[in-house]
Amino acid sequence: MSAEGLEAARSKMSEAGVQPQAIEVFTHYYHQLEEGVTGLIAEDSIDPLTDPPMLSAVEVSPEQAAEALGRTAIIKLNGGLGTSMGMEKAKSLLPVRGDQTFLDLIVEQVRAARATYGARLPLLFMNSFRTRDDTLAALAAYDDLPVDGLGLDFEQNLEPKLLTSDLTPVEWPADPTLEWCPPGHGDLYTTLEGSGILDRLLEQGYAYASVSNSDNLGAAPDATIAGWFAASGSPYAAEVCRRTPADRKGGHLAIRKSDGRLILRDTAQTAPDEMHYFTDEHRHPFFHCNNLWFDLAAVSKVLKERKAVLGLPLIKNVKNVDPADASSPEVVQIESAMGAAIEVFAGATAIGVGRERFLPVKTTNDLMLLRSDVYDVTPEGRLDRVVDPAPLIDLDPKHYKTIARFDGHFPDGVPSLRGAESLAVVGDWTFAGDVTVTGAARLEDEGRPSTVPSGTVLDG
Numbered sequence: 001m002s003a004e005g006l007e008a009a010r011s012k013m014s015e016a017g018v019q020p021q022a023i024e025v026f027t028h029y030y031h032q033l034e035e036g037v038t039g040l041i042a043e044d045s046i047d048p049l050t051d052p053p054m055l056s057a058v059e060v061s062p063e064q065a066a067e068a069l070g071r072t073a074i075i076k077l078n079g080g081l082g083t084s085m086g087m088e089k090a091k092s093l094l095p096v097r098g099d100q101t102f103l104d105l106i107v108e109q110v111r112a113a114r115a116t117y118g119a120r121l122p123l124l125f126m127n128s129f130r131t132r133d134d135t136l137a138a139l140a141a142y143d144d145l146p147v148d149g150l151g152l153d154f155e156q157n158l159e160p161k162l163l164t165s166d167l168t169p170v171e172w173p174a175d176p177t178l179e180w181c182p183p184g185h186g187d188l189y190t191t192l193e194g195s196g197i198l199d200r201l202l203e204q205g206y207a208y209a210s211v212s213n214s215d216n217l218g219a220a221p222d223a224t225i226a227g228w229f230a231a232s233g234s235p236y237a238a239e240v241c242r243r244t245p246a247d248r249k250g251g252h253l254a255i256r257k258s259d260g261r262l263i264l265r266d267t268a269q270t271a272p273d274e275m276h277y278f279t280d281e282h283r284h285p286f287f288h289c290n291n292l293w294f295d296l297a298a299v300s301k302v303l304k305e306r307k308a309v310l311g312l313p314l315i316k317n318v319k320n321v322d323p324a325d326a327s328s329p330e331v332v333q334i335e336s337a338m339g340a341a342i343e344v345f346a347g348a349t350a351i352g353v354g355r356e357r358f359l360p361v362k363t364t365n366d367l368m369l370l371r372s373d374v375y376d377v378t379p380e381g382r383l384d385r386v387v388d389p390a391p392l393i394d395l396d397p398k399h400y401k402t403i404a405r406f407d408g409h410f411p412d413g414v415p416s417l418r419g420a421e422s423l424a425v426v427g428d429w430t431f432a433g434d435v436t437v438t439g440a441a442r443l444e445d446e447g448r449p450s451t452v453p454s455g456t457v458l459d460g
Contacts, residue, residue, distance in 0.1 A: 019194035021308035060227035079128030086402030108381025186336025235298035
């Protein structure tokens, strides 16, 4: 049945206008699914990455930094809807500071870098079919943002979800859009090639790309890293950060013993009986920030040689066709991770960066910190943490998981957290304005909706 399934999937993609390159990549992974490829990376096949060069020790002249940034394009992955937080539009449209969204702050960061270094610095968003319209509508207010006729985005490919029972494309008449999914951010390379954006960047004299997630406001344009990367001569580099116990689930780089190349290993690529190795922050002391730098010409060359199929490790993601309906049919979403491309390029490298380069928002716990006075916003749109370390936030997911419920519990804004070590909230607590948290504070469940009055100091 799988041969028929593949043909049906290819036809469906072709009829939907999916790029031919993306159809070939999908076919590559489909065959791997048939063969039962797991993508697991055994601990005894790798050595830990323990001593990458550190940004704090890099010496780059101002001239080198400015020249390199002037030949760099900024790419933001913007395909996520924030569904885990109950959102139905691009997560980057979420207000972070006052009325300023992720998008607004990203624009400020790029504008500031352009002014400081006299760089063209194009900003391109890789949108999905679900995020494109809302994102472009929000960016329309910035008429000075596009440069060199490149526009502001390119659209990620889409592919059919496959029934786990027989690997045929699922049909869901109740909402046909749910029959489709984006193929993970590993699709970045295929889309750059198929959209023509990669060739256009090269034609206009750009040499490098700096890529990061739109929900990571720490990954602002950085001329020093650009200068370091240009001087390294490497085709590809990943930013890594020193792990703490809070980072045990994050993917990490390792050195493959068979050929000495750097590879990315995520939790999905680790056998259950080896997770204790994966989560050991002493054995694997650096995690992958998902901030990437690559040489545009090197990527173009490899894509053309391989006919757009880089062969990144398969990620088999099993879900329900309707994520909100656990009784809907079980499907496979074929995905890959963009950071896994590091193993494709001989001479690829990594650079250790500070925690300020890694500020992703995956939960409302993360959002609460960014909205609090733990961070100041600089005139350049950067988030500057004013306390060290940042307090640990643990909000009861029963009451705070979605944005709507989170906002409802903080109608006058989040409390002051500058003096806090941690805040744990169990139960249904609504915070009035002018609340201050100090020390290790905890609110217990009172079994009913409760309020923290204005002017309260929660002292651990």
